[in-house]
Amino acid sequence: MTNGDTSNVLAARIAPGGGTVQEDNAAELARAPLAVRGLTVSYGEKPAVFSVDATFADKAMTAIVGPNGAGKSTLLKACLGIVPRVAGEVRVFGQPLEAARHRIAYVPQRASVDWDFPTTVLDVVRMGLYREAGLFGRFTGRLDTRARKCLERVGMADFATRQIGQLSGGQQQRVFLARALAQEADLYLLDEPFAGVDAATERAIVDVLKLLKAEGKAVVAVHHDLATVADYFDRVFLINVRRIAEGTVAEAFNAETLAAAYGGRLAATHVDELVLAGPLT
C-alpha cells in the first residue's frame, strides 16, 4: 500500500461523508510531525490504548496528560514501534514510521535503565550518534564536537567523563536529553522528563525544549504535574485509554476535560484551582 492510499483510506474511515473534513484530515496526516489514527495497544486482552486518534503539531510543545495507567507512555512507545500495536496507523511527517525514524528523538523514562551500567556521561550521549556513526565510525571531529555541544546545552559539559551512577536524578535526566539532542531530530518524544528532578533541572529542561520549539521542532512530552501544564506547554492531549480531548491549552485543558480524564480521582475544587491558576500566571 502506498503512502497516498493509506492516508485516504484512513481519512475516509475517520470522517465518513464529510468531504472537507476528509481533505483536512488527509492534509493533516501528510504534514503533521506525528499523527496516529485508530491506534490500539493491549497487554494481554486489556487495552492500554484504545482506538486513539491524535495529531501532534510542529512548532509546539504538547503535553500528554492523564491518570496513572491511562496509556500515556504506551502511546509514545507505540508511536515508536517499541511496543507492538494491535491496530492503527502511525505517520511521521506524512511518512510511515520506518521511513522517518531518523527524524525522531526519544527520551525514555529515567527509571527504565540501570544507572550502575559501566558507561560514562559522554558515552551515553554518543549513543544518540550510533545510527550516524554506524558500527565502526569513530567519535572524533564533527561527531565529537556535536556530542560535547549537546552536553553543554544541558549544562553537563563538566561531567563528560563521570560514570553515570554518580549523577543525581536531575543530572541523569539532563544526560538523557543531551543524548536525544545529539540526534538532531525534528520530533522529540519525552516520557516524563520532569519526574523526580530538582527545580533547577526542570527549569533547564524547559528552556532547552522551548528553544527546540523556537527552532520549529515538535516536542511531545508525557507530563504528570497538572499545575505546570499551562506554564510549559502550548497544547495538551488528554488520554485515559481513549482520547479525551486534544487542542491548545486554552481549548482542551479545563475542568470538564480533566474530570472526564481523571473521573473521581481528582477533586472538583482541585480542578478549578489548576485551570484557574493556568491562564492567570
Next chain:
Amino acid sequence: MSAFLDAVLLQAGYNAALVALGATLLGFAAGAVGTFLYLRKRALVSDALAHATLPGVGLAFIAMVALGGDGRSLPGLLLGSALTAAVGLVLIQWIVSRTRLAEDAAIGAVLGVFFGLGIVLLTVIQTFGAGRQAGLESFLLGSTAGMLRAEALVIAAGGTLAVLAIWLLRRPMTLVAFDPGYAAALGYRVSWIDFAMMGAVLAVTVIGLKVVGLVLIVALLVIPPVAARFWTERVHLMVWIAALIGGASGYLGAAISASAPALPTGPIIVLVAAASFTVSLILAPARGLAAAVRRQNQFQRRVHRRQGLLAIARSEPIRERYTLKLLQRESLIRPDGMPTDNGKAAAAKVSRDERRWEVARRMHQDAGLTGRYDGLTPIEDVFAPDEIREFDRRLGPPAPVRG
C-alpha cells in the same frame, strides 16, 4: 613446582600444550561474550542453555551410530548439542512471552527437563555395545585427556566466530543492554541483536563442552565479566578485561591440572577464575572492598578532625577519644588536650571556612555549587581565590582563637 613451570611454558608434552591453547581460547571467548550476557542480565539463561546440550549429545551419538558411523565424532556431537540447546533457548523465550511465568521459572523448567532427558539418553546408550566406550558422560564435567588437534581447532574456530560477532555488534549490543527501549526507538531490532548474542553464547557453550563441561561452562561465562566489572566503568574496556581474565584462567588452570595427574582441568579453570574474582572484589581500586573500607575510614577521619577543630575554635572540650587521638597524632593538641599553635591556626581556618560557606550560600543560589556544601569539601575546591576573597571582604577581619 617444576611440573607446573613446564606446563606454563608449554613444555609438558603435546597434549598438555594443546589443552592449554584450547582452554585459553575458550576462556577468552567466554569472557568477551559473557560480558554482554551479564550486562543484559541474562547470565542464568546460559546455564539452561548448557544443560540443554546434553540430549543433543545423546541424540547425535544415536543418529551417527544408526547411520553406521563412529558415533564419537566431535563435530557431530557438538552439532547435536547446539541443536537441542537452541530448542531449549527458543522454549524459554516462548514460555516467557506466551505465559505468565517469569524467566527464572522458565529457566528452571527447561534446565531440569532437558538435563533429565539427556541423562536418560546417556543411560540408554550405555546399554549399547558401542556405547560403553563412548565416554559421553565426559561432556558433563569436561575431559581433556587425549584431546586431539582437530578438537583444539574446533574450539579455535568457534571461539573466533563468537568473539568476531561480539566485536562487530558491540555498539548495538551495548545499547540494547543499557536501554532496549531507546535502541528500538533508534530502529535497532532488539530481538535480532539478542538472537546474535545468544548465538555467540551458544557457540562458546558448545565448544566449552570438551574442556570444562556443561555443568561448569556458566562459570566461565559469568565470573570473568563480574571480575572485570570491578576494574572499569566502560563497556568497551570491560569486554577485553573479561576476555583477558577468562583467557588467563583457562591457561593457568590447564597448566595447573597438567602439573599433577589427578587434577581435573575444567573445575581447576573455574577455580582459577574464581580466585581472580576474589582478588578483584577485594583489591580493585574504585569498586573493591578494600577501597570502600579505606574511603569510609577517610571520611570518618575528616568528620572527626573538623568537629574537633570546631570545638577548639569555640573553646569547647573534646570528649570523643577518636577525635582526641586524631588531633594529637597531627600535633594539633597537646597530650593534656590543650591546642598547640598549629591547632589554633587550623581551628581558625576551619571556623572561617564555615562562615565563608554561609556567605557563599547566600550569594550563590545555584544548587550545583552550594549543593556541594557538606562541611567536608574544602572551599578552595569549589570556589576560585577571587571569589573567596569576596566572601572574606563581606566577613570582615578574621578573629583569633583563644585558649
